[in-house]
Amino acid sequence: MLGMKKNNFRKFWKLGKKENNTQYFNINKDGELVIFEGNYQYNVRELCQRFGTPLKIMLPYIVEQRVEDLMDLFDDCIRDYKYKGNFYYHYPMKANQCREFVLPLISEGANIETTSPNELWVVKRMWQQNRFNSRIKVICNGPKTAEYLELIAELKQNGLDIVPIIEDLSEKEALGKFRGQVGVRIDVDVRAKSYWDKKIERFGLSLEEVFSLGKINNLTILHYHLGSEMLRASDFVRALKKAMDVYVKLKKVNPSLDTIDIGGGFFGSYYAGKSMYSTKNVVTGIVRFLEKFCRDNEIAHPNIICEWGAHVVGPSQMTVFSALSEKSIPKATAKQWYVIDGSFQTHLLDTWAVHKQWHVVPVNNMDAPKLTRTWLAGLSCDSDDKYTAGGSYILLPRLQDLEPNEKQYLAFLDTGHYQDGFLNHHCLNAAPAKVVCQDGDVKLVRKRETPEDVGKMFGW
Template sequence: MFVSDCLGLNALGHLTIGGRDTVELAQTYGTPLYVMDEDEIRRACESYRESVNRYYGGRGLVTYASKAFCCKAVCRIVAEEGLGLDVVSGGELYTAKSVGFPPERIFFHGNNKTVQELIEALEYGVGTIVVDNFDELMLLDQLAVSRGKVAEILFRIKPGIDAHTHDFVRTGQIDSKFGLALETGEAMEAVRQAVGMKGVRLKGVHCHIGSQIFDIEPFEHAAEVMLGFMADVKAETGRELEILDLGGGFGIKYLPEHDPVQYDRYMQRVAGAVERTCKARGLRTPFIVIEPGRSIVGPAGLTLYTAGAVKEIPGVRTYLSVDGGMGDNPRYILYQAPYEAMVANRAAEPKTRTVTLAGRCCESGDLIGEHMQMQEARAGDIIAVLATGAYNYAMASNYNRIPRPPVVMLREGRARVVVRRESYEDLVRNDED
């Protein structure tokens, strides 16, 4: 019935998450409100961890892509679950440092890291820096040598894989701002340069073919292509790379009809492709890293709103306005991301209305979804938008000077605020008088 296992109905017919009544949560903490089920997050971490251990014999690491949802509480959870952490900015690294995340389990990504970010990574002892381009390689080498350090690196490679997803979230093809291309020979040239440098130690390669992918075949093909490149590196330089980072991009269920691949099935199939290719190309099986983000936190979250005006335009559409919008969820305006929504206080009733869920921002494109099936709604109802745990808080803004919502985390039914609601004072805090 629901897109996430942590959702349900109670005796009042209200929507629940983690066993808690969402209407009650909205009344206690106000709206808009992000709610996350910590138990669901931990279950996803455990599932990934167990799959990697089973199919790679313990020679692998699950690394959480923190860009999906980064705050102190999530970094602590990931650390406690024994996962690594993928960061892409100095801000994400600072958040990890603030909770003492083990630096050796941090992977620093990004296509245009600043000098200051690379210095911070070196000083904190970040375990792996994923180098994106030649300029970064030379800069990192210079910075490391000048500090008497050696940075362990992976190269980000574009494997040329079609991920069958939205153009904005396809990152493995040659026409991408990310990484080094195989077809042009620049990836091999980067390897040749790195081998002769004193400030870096090349440990392996990384790829990421896209996001919200439902097929297994693109991941299998990416593994085969990357291992083929690793075999070419061995033949040309004599160096056998130790690490293969296959990135993330695993799809989740945003709509009831979505059918994402189970983590276990993905791991089994890709592990088979790795084993076959290594045997055929004369390679030792490398240490495998995967980087799920959305699939760990996405299904564990929802956003609660209070309904405002209902505007019915005969023969056109019905607008249902809420007290949030593109400031707390810009994904529809960015790439028409689909969501399921419902009236939380009447969740047991049938969905009889088709509405456009509109935000409160002064922007005609401020929509959370169009042609959405929902229960009959009126002003004052609590509206729940499901599976918003990833890329909602992470992408939130203060457009129209609207404060960002708080995040409430549930653990065994107990609620706590992990990110407080912004105040008007927060909005002007950095303004000069």
């Protein structure tokens, strides 16, 4: 870093790059991370000092922009290919159920996908609060417990557009008399390059099972989901081809079938520093394929649903920690452990669960002349509570160069997807505070949990 020109620090930390989802971030003249919202600007170091760390910083305008871009891309492609079906985005609520994520998506025209009765309860809550336009379609995935089925029936009776998806043979029984549209989920049995590529899939009906069902009352949607954070663009069309072969056969028995739901799976964030495939290429590939397939098979163009969660909400949140102390590491690629004031197992569980690689940047001293190779250690008692960037290292400013009383803050970018739902209280660690930055204002939407808050959950 010695001798590096100011302008190059931005490049070094991979900020201001659309392909890394960092077009919203920059470095100010003091070497600090700043977030742009149009002409508004938020200084991350100031937010950390005001609200303390660990701190989650959420930006609703990023969610709004990403969902709008996605819907525009599909609509443009549909027009270009003279495709007759419509595109519908369904936000998979599992990606992040927090109000600050769901409401901006609804406001931009997203429909909803739920996986559990409690996610559907959120829909009921929004509807009771008059936040919910009954034109919004809600797809109900996940195993249908009695509680889930009851809520599905209740909301349908109240005039909401609820579409339960049949995921196994017993659900055909339970939903056989459902008075409204239903969908069916299949296992397309296609191997995709992703952490979630499993030899044996446990979701959806096998092709044998789905064809054994015969006619399904009011069937409109054929649904599949291949996995998350798919690493190869070509897998989207490979799976779609297999699903469309099923669609054609099912449609002969169920003429009401008119929609293909391709599920989630578009990668959400930075992947070990690599640039991934582009949204435009994947969307174009999907629409182009469907148009040709329907022409060849002489069937009407189906509507297209996608449930890309990570892609839409991932980049709209960052999680910031501060370095508490350092310890040397004698024999490794990294030189120092930085112990942080948060936990990977509590606050960023995907680090442990799926060995996720994060885009980590310092919040202050981004222009430090010297950096050191670090591994990061979490607060808990567990030796797995660490982040080593897959056995490599994380370059960060040296703590010995800090001013007296200065803290070194570290931002983990792209933490909007799944980490809020995965939060837990290992070692009775507390949930961080969360602020939402919108229209130039900063609002504390969730306070840091106190020992009393956490103790109460455990009966104290």
